[in-house]
Amino acid sequence: xxQPLQAMEPFTVHLAEPAARVSLIGARxxxxxxxxxxxxxxxxxxxxxxxxxxxxxxxxxxVPGMTNLxxxxxxxxxxxxxxxxxxxxxxxxxxxxHRAGRTHExxxxxGGEHAIDLPALCDYAGLSDQEVVRRHHQSRYSVFAVxxxxxxxxxxxxxxxxxxxxxxxxxxxxLKGMVTIGGMQSGIAVLDGPNGWNSIGFADTVMFDAxxxxxxxxxxxxxxxxxxxxxxx
Amino acid sequence: MIEVIATGxxxxxQDLGREGHRHIGVATAGAMDSLALxxxxxxxxxxxxxxxxxxQTFPLKVRFSADGVIALTGADGRATLDGRELLPWWALPVxxxxxxxxxxxxxxxxxxxxxxxxxxxPQLMGSRSTALRGGFGGLEGRALQxxxxxxxxxxxxxxxxxxxxxxxxxxxxxxxxxxxxxxxxLALRAxxxxxxxxxxxxxxxxxxxxWKISAQSNRTGYRLAGEPIQAEQSREMRSYGLVPGVxxxxxxxxxxVQLSDANTAGGYPKVAGVIEADLWRLGQAAIGSRIRFxxxxxxxxxxxxxxxxxxxxxxxxxxxxxx
Numbered sequence: 001x002x003q004p005l006q007a008m009e010p011f012t013v014h015l016a017e018p019a020a021r022v023s024l025i026g027a028r029x030x031x032x033x034x035x036x037x038x039x040x041x042x043x044x045x046x047x048x049x050x051x052x053x054x055x056x057x058x059x060x061x062x063v064p065g066m067t068n069l070x071x072x073x074x075x076x077x078x079x080x081x082x083x084x085x086x087x088x089x090x091x092x093x094x095x096x097x098h099r100a101g102r103t104h105e106x107x108x109x110x111g112g113e114h115a116i117d118l119p120a121l122c123d124y125a126g127l128s129d130q131e132v133v134r135r136h137h138q139s140r141y142s143v144f145a146v147x148x149x150x151x152x153x154x155x156x157x158x159x160x161x162x163x164x165x166x167x168x169x170x171x172x173x174x175l176k177g178m179v180t181i182g183g184m185q186s187g188i189a190v191l192d193g194p195n196g197w198n199s200i201g202f203a204d205t206v207m208f209d210a211x212x213x214x215x216x217x218x219x220x221x222x223x224x225x226x227x228x229x230x231x232x233x
Numbered sequence: 234m235i236e237v238i239a240t241g242x243x244x245x246x247q248d249l250g251r252e253g254h255r256h257i258g259v260a261t262a263g264a265m266d267s268l269a270l271x272x273x274x275x276x277x278x279x280x281x282x283x284x285x286x287x288x289q290t291f292p293l294k295v296r297f298s299a300d301g302v303i304a305l306t307g308a309d310g311r312a313t314l315d316g317r318e319l320l321p322w323w324a325l326p327v328x329x330x331x332x333x334x335x336x337x338x339x340x341x342x343x344x345x346x347x348x349x350x351x352x353x354x355p356q357l358m359g360s361r362s363t364a365l366r367g368g369f370g371g372l373e374g375r376a377l378q379x380x381x382x383x384x385x386x387x388x389x390x391x392x393x394x395x396x397x398x399x400x401x402x403x404x405x406x407x408x409x410x411x412x413x414x415x416x417x418x419l420a421l422r423a424x425x426x427x428x429x430x431x432x433x434x435x436x437x438x439x440x441x442x443x444w445k446i447s448a449q450s451n452r453t454g455y456r457l458a459g460e461p462i463q464a465e466q467s468r469e470m471r472s473y474g475l476v477p478g479v480x481x482x483x484x485x486x487x488x489x490v491q492l493s494d495a496n497t498a499g500g501y502p503k504v505a506g507v508i509e510a511d512l513w514r515l516g517q518a519a520i521g522s523r524i525r526f527x528x529x530x531x532x533x534x535x536x537x538x539x540x541x542x543x544x545x546x547x548x549x550x551x552x553x554x555x556x
Contacts, residue, residue, distance in 0.1 A: 023427030063474030070474030
């Protein structure tokens with residue numbers, strides 16, 4: 001009864017939210033999806049949960065996604081129910097982890113031959129090309145997760161006026177380096193090939209080097225600023 | 234050294250894969266039929282994770298530049314050594330100058346050319362597997378080409394007669410532990426995944442029908458052809474981490490099974506996840522063949538893993554008895 005309110009507060013706040021959804025992929029991988037909006041605050045709790053789980057001997061690896069976390073166990077849990085309950089409990093009690101990330105300034109050539117989806121984005125957003133480019137480089141972005149392809153950073157912080165769904169049919173000949181928008185996320189393509197995101201520019205930055213001690217340039221918690229090196233409209 | 238005289242496209246150096254780098258977007262890669270690779274390595278007294286050549290397009294023709302020992306596992310590639318026919322799942326000595334040819338298998342999809350000492354390409358991020366899409370690992374991050382020379386690592390002591398020896402293929406030895414379908418479709422055990430309930434009545438059709446492995450199938454994933462299944466409402470998903478074996482359903486309604494070279498995250502709804510113990514069987518399912526998903530539980534997945542370990546222990550005993 002005499003518990004100081006301050007200590008209780010964060011716990012109480014998380015208890016009030018709906019439980020995280022947990023499902024299986026195969027027998028050994030469990031996916032926890034945070035309830036609520038896609039926010040940096042929720043993602044910080046994913047990072048905390050991720051760190052806590054990695055310290056456990058029964059966990060082989062974790063893959064943070066966008067306000068979700070895939071947990072791979074070393075052994076197959078015979079009964080899912082207790083694992084699900086435990087993951088939900090850990091989520092409820094996870095406090096945001098603030099990461100002192102690095103800041104990356106990435107030079108972008110906006111428009112031009114690689115901005116193949118800029119006209120469609122202008123139509124969809126009802127904005128001029130100058131306005132799309134201005135809004136894109138004026139935001140500061142947080143690296144939510146590095147996933148999908150080697151060194152690919154999912155960037156949060158996109159101006160909502162620029163949200164645009166992924167394409168129904170991916171474009172086949174997308175290039176590594178294209179600066180793209182997929183839904184409410186932005187990112188720099190790291191592979192040539194099929195990709196459903198919308199390209200508005202090009203960045204000639206090495207995002208991944210397999211032979212380096214730290215192969216990926218970006219890490220969760222880092223900040224990305226796009227510098228308009230050239231605007232060709 | 235092994236010299237590549239002729240090869241189809243997309244044949245690569247693979248080991249058991251690159252674990253522990255998913256959080257920076259690096260797929261595991263690794264042998265599509267990991268059981269064939271493990272068995273081959275066991276037959277040659279190699280470390281379990283030694284690298285081999287995964288042959289998935291044919292013919293592959295190589296010349297050995299030194300005496301050594303090889304094992305051929307996986308699909309029966311009707312191999313010949315200097316024109317003499319070889320048996321599948323067989324380990325045998327080879328001499329400098331001999332030419333091995335692996336031809337299109339009548340059944341199955343992938344042949345593993347394992348060599349005592351393993352294929353010696355540099356380890357990158359803990360593995361020798363080729364990451365084809367990322368362009369790193371294996372031999373210069375690419376598929377093999379005619380004229381390539383593959384170095385072979387230091388072999389362990391191995392007593393093998395002139396004729397070599399064979400083991401029973403796992404599909405025979407484990408037959409009792411594997412599900413069978415009356416119509417010949419390959420039955421794969423799978424556990425329902427997060428969005429299975431999105432598919433409402435169509436979910437019954439997902440489990441009931443046999444799906445054909447389409448021509449757009451490779452190490453990244455298999456696209457399945459059949460009667461499409463549709464989610465009752467379409468919702469944009471946040472990208473989530475995924476593992477090989479996940480069965481996703483893109484807007485068209487024909488599922489994709491993501492495999493060794495798949496992206497480490499994706500955003501399509503997922504209907505099921507094939508258990509890991511059945512991925513080697515899927516790795517041997519050829520384009521044009523049919524598969525069916527059979528609902529399984531985590532306990533069945535544990536039993537399926539145990540059956541694989543039991544098979545490998547049996548292979549180990551055969552080798553021990555040979556002394």
